[in-house]
Amino acid sequence: MAGAELGLSWVLPFAGLLLSIAVMPLVAPAFWHHHFGKIAAAWTAALLLPFTLAFGAADTGHVLVHTLVEEYLPFTILLCALYTTAGGIFIRGNLHGSPALNTGLMALGAALASVMGTTGASMLLIRPLIRANDNRRHNAHVVVFFIFIVSNVGGSLTPLGDPPLFLGFLQGVSFFWTAQHLWAATLFLLAGLLAVFWVLDSWLYRKEGITPPDPTPDAPALGIEGVVNLMPLAAAVGLVLMSGTWKPGIVLDLWGTPLPLQALVRDAGLVGVTLMSLWLTPAGVREKNQFTWAPMQEVAKLFIAIFLTMVPVIAMLKAGPAGVFAPVAAALDSPLAYFWLTGGLSSVLDNAPTYLAFFNLAGGDAQRLMGEGAAVLAAISGGAVFMGAMTYIGNAPNFMVKAIAEERGVKMPSFGGYLLWSGAVMLPLLLVMAWIWMH
Template identity: 85%
Template sequence: MALSGAELGLAWAAPFAGMLLSIAVMPLAAPAFWHHHFGKIAAAWTLALLVPFTLAFGAAQAGGVLVHTLVEEYLPFTILLCALYTTAGGIYIRGNLHGRPALNAGLMLLGAVLASIMGTTGASMLLIRPLIRANDNRRHNAHVVIFFIFIVSNVGGSLTPLGDPPLFLGFLQGVSFFWTVSHLLPETAFLLGGLLAVFWVIDAWLYRREGVTPADPTPDTPRLGLEGAINLLPLAVAVGLVLMSGTWKPGIVFDLWGTPLPLQALVRDAGLVGVTLASLWLTPAGVRERNQFSWAPMQEVAKLFIAIFLTMVPVIAMLKAGAAGVFAPLAAMLTGADGQPSPAAYFWLTGGLSSVLDNAPTYLAFFNLAGGNAQALMNEGAMVLAAISGGAVFMGAMTYIGNAPNFMVKAIAEERGVRMPSFGGYLLWSGAVLLPLLFVMAWIWMH
């Protein structure tokens, strides 16, 4: 039986709020403790939801919610991330790269283009390592990673269902493959152009100010090239499996404790596991070592996001309840004075919640609040669907937890010795750089 958000009070959001506060505060307040015990802390907040939920609604309802969240949402999400992380991590870009503003901006632009083809996760994992390596002798390099998260891990993935998980969910709901690129291209181009311009100004100023840089700790070979290019094959298979799951509809559905499991989803996930194993087998010896590949970022995302997915179940249910739930004031804000849906409200509310919730289920919640009919939304509701899509993808960049690649990039950068800002410090960057551009973009298009 589906969870009714209308029956839930605001207290059910407390474990999720506690999880967010832990991610925001503990790495700064108790870094060593957090580093060694973040998995236990995540598990504790998950139990803080599941135990009272079981007592209040019974084991059957709790078990159904657990199975649904794990099997239909968390596992497909994690399996896809792991496949992209593994394949991209087996591709080593060698060459005499030096972190000048032109090279940094060029890599980010390339990543933005690739993000809508191979996903924000695939593009981020492919390019973040060479970008960090190119800038590892610079005194100031955290800003490079921050703008990379804005551009490659988020905004660049706004044009196709392959780019970002929210758009993939829309694709599975019936939104056509090329709808997003035909309705969000100007907004995406504006944001990418603005972000690259701001980055260029900041990076050029810092580059000039640094003067003589220390010796490069990772000198590269003079000849540019790819090692482990065989991984492009499993990467292409992963993209094909994602496309297949949205277009092949055999009509065969299995039931697992009330959770429907379509055959195409099972084939996709099994195929992605095969892609991960194939990448590990096919990658030539030494390539991952040269790429300084490790499982730690993937493990961190997997542990934290299982807690995020489970603790936000009541929050998403309350959002879906609309006017019947505790978030009724939010639902009322989605309609203008003329009684028509307000694209601006959908943009800011979807985006604002995507900043603190994972942007994929947030997209789905507002998709349903807007009627949930893909054909209607693609036509007469096109402005609203564009606002929901843009809000979820663009504003997933506002915090580290808005989109999974954000966390992965942060973890890889910290592993390489980059002093990344705290949760609040990153929010200051996104508030100062990204938010003004979003306001201008929304003023032009989202009204």
């Protein structure tokens, strides 16, 4: 799509979808809960119908095929594989949501996030964390900090951690490059977030008057059920790595959309991983985990609308000085500018295509960016991953964790309420971190 030919009116369906996600759960929660899929479909139609009239059915078909086959389906298949395998692992034990336990689980999740992905780590640990805190009067803040720490910042060190870094890996960025250049900023943010959480959680814990109960004699011993799912989980990680390292040079064409053989093998393998997990998981484990498909369905329905309606936005960004977002391209005069602009847009766009847009605006040459452009590439990477935590829609695991928590009865903040949390906690830490490292 030629982004330079598009005007700002093409942003309206995407803006309307974002506004619906932000406002409707607050003003009409029951209506939104029952009809969010139809609302998302209506905003998608509000883009595709005028687009068909303006550019023709053929171009619209190309956009649909490209977005669904090259972006949405691989994204959803990977999420589904990680959601299914992690949902088949039940961490049992007499867990009580003390500040020490909560902080420890989040630190563990942050360590796992760059190994098994923010989605995998989030899905593995969010259920035991909610279960440990289900007797707390104040527990929404636990889930909010979990999103900050495990679903976002913890995944900033490898291409396995977060989708934007995986896209960079596919573009030629070395596997360990991000860890080498973002480890200090990541540790600073994680230490700051864990410290703020521990202070806040300790204060609320004392205010509630809860004392850690002694384990009862019949309490189950700490352990893991469904450990067989570690095998398909490892297979999912291996498939992701394979698709970035194996280059057979065989590319199929689907109506103008290139389909590399390694991507097809990866996606087919991930479907197999999902089915393997469902087959191997012992009976009763998912029931103990209170596993349902509702969070995955919500993400799948909302993100297909997000991916499609943001197509013109990404195209206009990629047009750079030739498009309506020329002031954005003109402002990219320093690593700090790349960090805030990539991060700011990652907060409201999905952070993976946003990363790719700014990667291309910076030249799109991985070898040059890893060398003389290292500061810019680090800023783009950090902005996309860190600031995906700023809103529920900045990163897919955010929405999944929110949906699981609400399913378990946690009264999560609204879209605007979550933004207040991220503005009060994440933003000051990001300001200090950017002042030290993003230059």
